[in-house]
Amino acid sequence: MTPTSRFRLVPMRPRDPAEPARTASTxxxxxxxxxxxxxxxxxxxEVEIDxxxxxxxLHAPWSSFAFSIPLAVFLLGVWAVAIRCNAxxxxxxxxxxxxxxVPIDPxxxxxxxxxxxxxMLTVAVLVWRQPVDRPMHRPVNA
Incomplete structure (x- = not known):
């Protein structure tokens, strides 16, 4: 096996619309x-700077929602995916x-x-409190 054949790039093809079970997971x-x-x-x-x-x-209260709502959604995502299970x-x-x-700020x-x-307080708490070691899988018959 040559190095070039081992890392052969295959172009991506679009998915077939008729593919069975073609859905996105939650x-x-x-x-x-x-x-x-x-x-x-x-x-x-950028909107707030403008x-x-x-x-x-735009006026001040409405422009502030343009960054506070996405920040709240991002915090929810980080909490749900990375922090919730290990904290x-x-x-x-x-x-x-x-x-x-965060959405109250505007x-x-x-x-x-x-x-x-x-x-600032959130980062301080994340630094202050260490992650908890939890097993990835619980025994079924324990």
Whole structure:
């Protein structure tokens, strides 16, 4: 076997629309939502910068929702996929609480004020509390 034949690239082909069981799983759709929220967050930051510099027709409370809602969805995704199963009770409580507090930020007169404090406290808790070692699979007949 030559090195070139071992790493032969095969072009991707589109999936057949008539393929049986051609559906996306709930996990795939959830990952799509989380990655879309991460992209929407950066766009929301751009919208907020345009509002602060006067280059946008949006007004302050509505433009702040453009980054706070995607950030809340992203926090939910990170909590659900990566942290929920490997964290103790404090961390499992702080992240959903942060997700609920982030969308309140647009209602305050200081842009990014509440979000900065909430994310700072969330990171502090994540650093302070260590992950919990849990077995990946529980015994069936235990």
């Amino acid at each position: 996990l795939e759709l959830f990952f799509d939502l989380v990655f879309a929220a991460a992209g929407a967050f950066s766009v929301g930051i 509002v602060l510099t006067g280059d946008s027709e 103790e009770r404090t961390v499992r409580t702080v992240l959903p609480l942060a997700r609920l507090l 209602l305050l007169p200081v842009p990014f004020g509440l979000i900065a404090v909430v994310l």
